[in-house]
Amino acid sequence: MGAVLLGVCLQAQNPQAPITMDIRNATLRALVSRLENATDYTFVYGDEVRLIRRIDLKVQKLTIGQVLEQAFSDQPVEFEISGKHIVLRKREMPRKRERRRFTVSGYVTDAASAETLIGANILDSRYAVGTASNAYGFYTLTLPEGEVSLSSSYLGYATRTDRFRLKADTTLNIALNTHNELQEVIVTSEKREASINATNMGAHDIPMTQIRHTPSILGEADVLKTIQLMPGVQAGMEGFAGMYVRGGTPDQNLVMLDGIPVYNADHLLGIFSVFTPEAVKNVTLFKSSFPARYGGRLSSVVDVRTNDGNMNGYHGTLSIGLLTDKFHIEGPIRKERTSFSLSMRVTPSILLPKGIKTTENGSNGKDIDRYNYYFYDINAKVNHKFGDSDRLFLGFYRGKDHYRYDNEFSSTPTLSDITYQKDISQTRLNWGNLIGYTRWNHIFSNQLFSNFTVSYNQYRMSLNETSEDRTDYQGKLYDYHRYRSEFRSGIRDWSLRADFDFTPSTRHHIRFGSEFIHHLFTPGVSTSHIGNINDGSARQDTTYATSSNLPQRGMELSLYGEDNWEATGRFSLNLGIRASLFHTQGKNYLSVQPRISARYDWGKGIATKASYSCMAQYVHLLTATPFSMPTDLWVPITRNIRPMYANQYSVGTYYTDLPGWEFSLEGYYKQMRHILEYQDGVSFFGTSTHWEEKVEMGQGRSYGLELMAQRTIGNTTGWLSYTLAKSERRFPNGSINHGRWFPHKYDRRHSLNLCVNHRFSNRIDVGASWIFYTGGCLTIPERRTAIVKPDGSTEETDYISGRNNYRLPATHRLNLGVNFNKKTKHGMRTWNISLYNAYNAMNPNLVYTQRKQLTNSWVNNGQGGAIQIDSKSRTVIKKLTILPCIPSVTYTYRF
Numbered sequence: 001m002g003a004v005l006l007g008v009c010l011q012a013q014n015p016q017a018p019i020t021m022d023i024r025n026a027t028l029r030a031l032v033s034r035l036e037n038a039t040d041y042t043f044v045y046g047d048e049v050r051l052i053r054r055i056d057l058k059v060q061k062l063t064i065g066q067v068l069e070q071a072f073s074d075q076p077v078e079f080e081i082s083g084k085h086i087v088l089r090k091r092e093m094p095r096k097r098e099r100r101r102f103t104v105s106g107y108v109t110d111a112a113s114a115e116t117l118i119g120a121n122i123l124d125s126r127y128a129v130g131t132a133s134n135a136y137g138f139y140t141l142t143l144p145e146g147e148v149s150l151s152s153s154y155l156g157y158a159t160r161t162d163r164f165r166l167k168a169d170t171t172l173n174i175a176l177n178t179h180n181e182l183q184e185v186i187v188t189s190e191k192r193e194a195s196i197n198a199t200n201m202g203a204h205d206i207p208m209t210q211i212r213h214t215p216s217i218l219g220e221a222d223v224l225k226t227i228q229l230m231p232g233v234q235a236g237m238e239g240f241a242g243m244y245v246r247g248g249t250p251d252q253n254l255v256m257l258d259g260i261p262v263y264n265a266d267h268l269l270g271i272f273s274v275f276t277p278e279a280v281k282n283v284t285l286f287k288s289s290f291p292a293r294y295g296g297r298l299s300s301v302v303d304v305r306t307n308d309g310n311m312n313g314y315h316g317t318l319s320i321g322l323l324t325d326k327f328h329i330e331g332p333i334r335k336e337r338t339s340f341s342l343s344m345r346v347t348p349s350i351l352l353p354k355g356i357k358t359t360e361n362g363s364n365g366k367d368i369d370r371y372n373y374y375f376y377d378i379n380a381k382v383n384h385k386f387g388d389s390d391r392l393f394l395g396f397y398r399g400k401d402h403y404r405y406d407n408e409f410s411s412t413p414t415l416s417d418i419t420y421q422k423d424i425s426q427t428r429l430n431w432g433n434l435i436g437y438t439r440w441n442h443i444f445s446n447q448l449f450s451n452f453t454v455s456y457n458q459y460r461m462s463l464n465e466t467s468e469d470r471t472d473y474q475g476k477l478y479d480y481h482r483y484r485s486e487f488r489s490g491i492r493d494w495s496l497r498a499d500f501d502f503t504p505s506t507r508h509h510i511r512f513g514s515e516f517i518h519h520l521f522t523p524g525v526s527t528s529h530i531g532n533i534n535d536g537s538a539r540q541d542t543t544y545a546t547s548s549n550l551p552q553r554g555m556e557l558s559l560y561g562e563d564n565w566e567a568t569g570r571f572s573l574n575l576g577i578r579a580s581l582f583h584t585q586g587k588n589y590l591s592v593q594p595r596i597s598a599r600y601d602w603g604k605g606i607a608t609k610a611s612y613s614c615m616a617q618y619v620h621l622l623t624a625t626p627f628s629m630p631t632d633l634w635v636p637i638t639r640n641i642r643p644m645y646a647n648q649y650s651v652g653t654y655y656t657d658l659p660g661w662e663f664s665l666e667g668y669y670k671q672m673r674h675i676l677e678y679q680d681g682v683s684f685f686g687t688s689t690h691w692e693e694k695v696e697m698g699q700g701r702s703y704g705l706e707l708m709a710q711r712t713i714g715n716t717t718g719w720l721s722y723t724l725a726k727s728e729r730r731f732p733n734g735s736i737n738h739g740r741w742f743p744h745k746y747d748r749r750h751s752l753n754l755c756v757n758h759r760f761s762n763r764i765d766v767g768a769s770w771i772f773y774t775g776g777c778l779t780i781p782e783r784r785t786a787i788v789k790p791d792g793s794t795e796e797t798d799y800i801s802g803r804n805n806y807r808l809p810a811t812h813r814l815n816l817g818v819n820f821n822k823k824t825k826h827g828m829r830t831w832n833i834s835l836y837n838a839y840n841a842m843n844p845n846l847v848y849t850q851r852k853q854l855t856n857s858w859v860n861n862g863q864g865g866a867i868q869i870d871s872k873s874r875t876v877i878k879k880l881t882i883l884p885c886i887p888s889v890t891y892t893y894r895f
Contacts, residue, residue, distance in 0.1 A: 018061035022128070024569050024603065026055045031071065039064065041081075045088035051075050052093075056569045058128030060151070070126055101505075103446035104170045105140035106388070108133045108152060111175035114311030114336065118282040119195075119205060120154040120176070129506040129566075135259075135282075135305060136391075136441050138449050140503040152176060155207055169446045171388055196654050196662050199564055199574040199599045201609040202288030204230055210717075212277055213757045213767045215817035217883065218323045219834040219890035223283055223304060224255075224265065224273040229753040229769060231666075231706035231721035232287050233300075236746055237845055242270050244746045245287050246648075246670055247702025247727030248299025251621030251634075255302045258395055260435050263459035263491055263634060267375045267401055274399045274433065278317050278328035279343035279379040281307045288650040288668055289597040289611035292562040292576030293499065293511055298615045298646040298672060308383040308393070309339030321890040323347060333382070343379040350374040355404055370406040375399070393439040400432030423469045431461035449501040459634070460490035491619075491634045492520045512561040519554040519619075523635045523691070554584040554636045556618060562595065570601040582618045585639050591616040605657025610650065617644040620676055622691055633691075640692055645673045660713040665705070672700035679735055698731035700744070718756035724749065737803040745804055746776045767817045775808030778847055780877065806877070808847060814838040827895035836886040844879035 019039075023031065028051050032043045041064065055071050062070075068079050068086070078091040108120040116137025123130035124143055133139040141150075148166045153159045157176040164170075195205065211226045224243060228235045236242035242250045255265045257275070265273050286294065286301040294301045307330060314331030325348060330341040355372030377399040384392045405427040437455035444450060468482045499513035562576030576595035581588060597611035620641070623632040637643050652666035674697045704725030711717050727744040731737070751773040759765040781798030782805070817834040837843075 019064060019067050020060045020062075021067070022058045024056050024601075026057070027051070028055075028077075031055055035064070035067075040084055041086050042084060043086050043088060046090075048090045049077055049088045050090075051077065056128060059125055073126075100145045101142055102145055102166050102169050103140055103142045103503075104148070104150065104166065104172050105138070105443070105446040106171050106173040107137045108139060108154070108174045108176065109137060110157075111177045112310075112312065113315070113330075114175075114339070115281070115308055117154050117157075117176065118305060120152060120157075120174075122174070123151045123153075125149045125151060127506070128569075131503070131506070131509070134449065134501055135303075136449075136451065138441070138443070138501070140447055140449070140501075142447065142503065142505050150174075156209065171446070173388070196656060196664060197607070199572045199597050199609070200286070200289045200291065201597055201599075201611050201650055201652050202232070202286065202666060202668070204285045206230075206283040206285065208277065208280055208283070210757075211280075211283065213765065213817070213819070214755060215767050215769055215815035215834050215836070217271065217815075217836045217886060217888075219321055219817065219832050219888040220272055220323060221277045222273050223275040223277065223280060224302070227283075227285055227302065229719075229721065229755050229771070230285060230287075231708050231723045231751075231753075232668075232704070232725070233285075234723075234746060234748060234751060234773065237270070242266070243300065243302075245300040246668060246704070247672075247700065247725065247744060247747070248646075249621075251619070252297050252299035252617060252644075252646075253302060254294060254297035254300065255304070257304050257397055257435060258306055258437065258439075259303070259453060259497070260437055260455050260457050260495075261296070261493070262433055262435070263457075264431065264433060264632075267377075267399070268373075274377055274397075275304055276326060276328075276343045276345045276377050276379060278319070278326055279306045279341065281305050288613060288648050288666075289574070289609075290595060290613045290615060291511070291574070292560040292578045292593075292595050293513060295558055295560070295578050295580055295593065295615065296556075296617060296619070298617050298644055306379055306381060306395070307341045309341035309381060311336050311339045311383075311385075315895065317892060317894045319890060319892040322888050336385075338382070338384045340383070341379070341381045344377065346376040347374040350376060355406065365409055365411040368406075368408045368410075370404070372404045373402065375401040389443040391441040393437075393441075395435070395437045395439065397433065397435040400430065403427075403429040424467070426464075426466040428462075428464040432459075434458045434460075447503050451497075451499045453495070453497045453499075455493075455495050455497070457493040457495070458490065459492075460488070462486065462488040488522065489633050490522045492522075494518045507566040509564040510562070511564075514560070515556075515558045517556040519556065519636065521552045521554065521634060521636050523552070523633055552584065552636055552638075554582060554618065556583075557581045570603075572599045573597070580616060580618075582637065582643065584636055587639050589618070589637065589643050591643065591645070605655050607654045607656075609652045609654070611648075612650075613646075613648045615646045615648070617646075620644075622695075635691060638692060641676070641695070642674045642697065644675055647671045660711060662708075662710045662712060664708045667703075667705050669703040670701065672702075674698075675700045675729065677729060677731065677736055696731050696733065696735045698729060698736065700727070700729050702727035702744070715760075716756065716758045718754070720755075721751075721753045723751040725751070740802065742803045742805075743777045745778075747804075748773045748776055750774045762823075763821050765819050765821070767819075769815045770813070772810065772812040774810045777804035778806045778808055778877070779803050780806045808844065811841075811843045813841050813843060824893075827893060830892040830894070832888075832890040832892065834888045834890070836888070837884060840885035842879075842881045842884065845882045846880040848878050848880075850876050850878050 023034070028049070035041065036043060052075060057071055059067055059070060065081060072079065076091045076093045078089050080087045108117045108122070109115060110117060117133060118135055118137060120133045120139070121130060122132070122139050122141055124141065126147070126149065127143070131139050131141045143166055145166050148164055150162045150172070151159060152162070152174045154176055157178055160174060160176055162172065162174070206226060211223055212221045214221065214226045214229070216222050216225050227233055228243065232246050234244045236244055236250065243253050244250065245253060255262045262274065267274060282305040284303045287299070290301060309330040311332050312335065314329065316329035317326065319326040324345050326343070326345045328343040330339065332339050349372055352372055355370040358369045360367040378397065380396040382394040386392065407425045409423040411422070435455065435457050437453055439451065439453045442450045442452070464484070464486050466482070466484045495515060495517040497513065497515040500511065502510040502512070504510070558578060558580040560576065560578040562574060565573045565575065567573055574597045578593040578595065580591050580593070593614040593616055595613050597609065599607055599609045601607045618637050620635050621632055622635055648668060648670040650666060650668040652664060655663040676695045677698060679694055679696055702725065704723060706721070706723050708719060708721045710719040726749065727747040728741045729744055730739065730741045732739050753769070753771050755769045757765065757767045779800060781800050815834070815836050816838050817832060820831040822829045
């Protein structure tokens with residue numbers, strides 16, 4: 001077989017010119033032929049000169065002598081350069097002992113801030129082998145002893161090269177300098193877990209610069225809104241942050257903040273997510289080929305990692321926008337030892353504790369309304385480095401939404417009646433997340449890295465309503481009635497997790513670990529309090545529970561292991577397995593979930609991947625609306641409701657040989673079991689009473705194709721993604737849609753996303769995004785029909801042929817943004833001007849049905865009245881657009 005060469009770049013006819021080449025599986029004849037064609041040299045050798053194995057070689061900017069030294073370092077061949085001739089001779093290979101191998105390990109950090117860098121690439125040019133730093137910036141690479149040339153690179157940073165002689169296990173901490181000239185940055189993604197060149201498929205690393213420059217509503221950069229532009233990911237409703245990944249539902253997405261699940265990732269009914277961009281360091285999306293260390297959801301994993309804090313100096317950001325104000329600061333507590341990071345985001349309406357007041361005066365009295373809404377986020381982290389082997393992290397997140405509405409009506413006293421009456425009603429709706437964790441990183445050896453985490457996680461919602469009316473007669477309280485109700489729900493977790501990274505060789509990267517979670521579910525508890533004074537009598541107070549579900553505990557234990565194995569220079573495998581046990585209501589559910597993905601490199605920038613993943617989910621979200629509501633309820637599996645399972649098969653092909661471009665085409669098929677749907681005619685809204693009786697367990701399937709073209713370097717970057725997909729549900733027992741397959745609510749056949757960023761100069765850059773997707777589905781009655789009852793009477797009712805029987809129109813939108821940057825004495829000032837929905841497309845944010853009367857016929861009944869003898873009506877579909885063209889201005893100062 002001939003050689004397969006991935007790339008050769010030589011300065012022809014110049015013997016001293018540096019050589020850059022990438023060659024795989026090459027014979028001696030193939031290597032010599034390529035070098036002779038590209039240089040001024042001629043090779044001379046006899047039949048006795050032979051290789052003991054084919055050559056795999058990747059070098060950058062080396063002389064011909066250095067190239068040959070590396071090519072023949074472990075071959076029975078020696079060379080001599082004489083003028084323009086290179087003579088090859090047979091060399092007797094000594095019986096050498098097994099070549100010793102040593103490990104280089106350490107942390108990859110930002111040189112200015114000492115912030116760890118996730119997914120940085122470290123490559124040894126001798127053997128063209130490398131690795132990537134893990135989620136905590138740690139890397140390890142085992143190599144044969146001898147001369148080492150390590151090349152370290154990361155997006156937006158200048159490449160660093162370290163050359164030294166490896167003769168013992170070595171700790172090498174690598175600090176990279178930022179690169180100001182973006183067009184000169186080369187994105188090398190050989191080993192990053194979520195890169196196009198990694199074994200895993202259906203994964204995306206999303207840089208924070210990309211998130212910050214993607215135009216969004218009110219100029220508010222948003223992590224989940226940017227993820228919605230990836231292929232295979234859809235928004236549930238136009239403009240909202242819900243994610244539907246490959247036919248799944250929002251509760252099937254595992255959204256994590258520093259490895260801790262976030263149960264409600266939305267603010268303002270889903271228009272914004274809870275992640276403040278200034279606090280975020282790295283975002284990774286997995287939508288197939290799930291690594292075994294992740295579990296508990298069916299559709300996707302969104303792993304968000306926050307900043308650790310600058311070890312060397314104080315830096316921060318102040319941002320003022322139309323909707324939110326943000327402040328971020330980080331710096332050393334003890335230089336090069338201890339750092340902190342603090343981020344806060346808040347809506348200005350928090351400064352209005354009593355809300356906005358409106359007053360209406362009428363003939364019968366005065367009507368006063370007060371209303372207010374605000375949300376805030378606080379991210380805090382402390383990072384302490386004991387030494388090269390131990391680090392401690394303390395993290396905290398608190399986010400909350402608050403809605404308030406007050407109404408007060410006072411009657412106007414008259415001369416004839418001195419009675420005074422006052423009616424007051426109050427509504428308070430609060431919901432939010434609280435996360436706290438302690439994390440310890442420990443390096444047991446150069447090859448074994450560990451992470452231990454103890455965390456507390458809580459989501460809580462409460463709705464309080466109070467109504468009060470009082471009557472004063474002759475200056476004294478005469479009648480008083482007060483009613484107060486409270487509804488609350490939530491989920492609370494305590495967890496303990498241990499993760500290990502073991503790298504015994506350059507061909508194996510093994511991860512294993514375990515996790516224990518104690519869940520406490522409060523699906524819904526309602527209490528009421530009534531106070532009465534009637535006709536001046538003594539006050540009577542009563543408190544009782546109107547509906548209640550007892551808190552339910554669940555204990556979840558998981559074990560996992562996975563090995564990313566470079567089987568050959570062309571073929572790699574990721575083999576993983578996850579076993580989980582969930583205990584609830586005296587019953588145990590055991591699930592074994594195998595995961596496998598494979599990659600084969602065909603050469604010339606072409607690769608193929610395939611994967612299979614099995615996932616299990618033990619929690620459900622009961623929702624009654626098409627957007628995120630705080631009254632949505634998290635409930636666990638029970639004796640009667642089984643865990644949900646999904647099996648996903650994926651295959652894809654990729655092309656990277658065009659400089660600065662990446663192309664991918666992926667296809668998938670996903671099967672789901674025990675998924676929940678409401679029974680026909682029922683739904684939930686703020687109560688989980690008897691919820692098990694209102695749902696059915698069924699099947700789901702989804703399949704599709706995803707195409708993505710991405711420009712990764714230069715002044716103009718961005719991507720174009722297209723998704724062709726179908727998603728269906730079926731309930732074989734016939735309780736829903738007569739047991740037939742029906743389209744999922746957000747089954748959209750076509751989805752197209754275009755995102756472009758262009759930098760004119762260091763002072764001006766622009767961004768644009770355009771989306772198009774076909775409409776989802778809606779269940780509507782097609783006509784009215786009469787039902788004859790046993791007593792002979794008739795009753796009209798709606799006739800519906802099937803669930804989700806109507807296809808909504810397509811949605812499209814253009815977002816534009818421009819940044820004006822100016823360097824100041826102490827930092828950088830940026831003005832952002834954005835235009836959301838630039839051409840004011842009237843897309844439906846909410847769709848509902850309404851009966852419209854067409855004809856009415858009446859006859860006289862002879863008694864002064866009328867009888868209706870004919871009435872025709874039809875169902876009309878109404879749409880509500882709440883996000884038209886919205887301009888915004890945001891001021892940001894970075895120091």
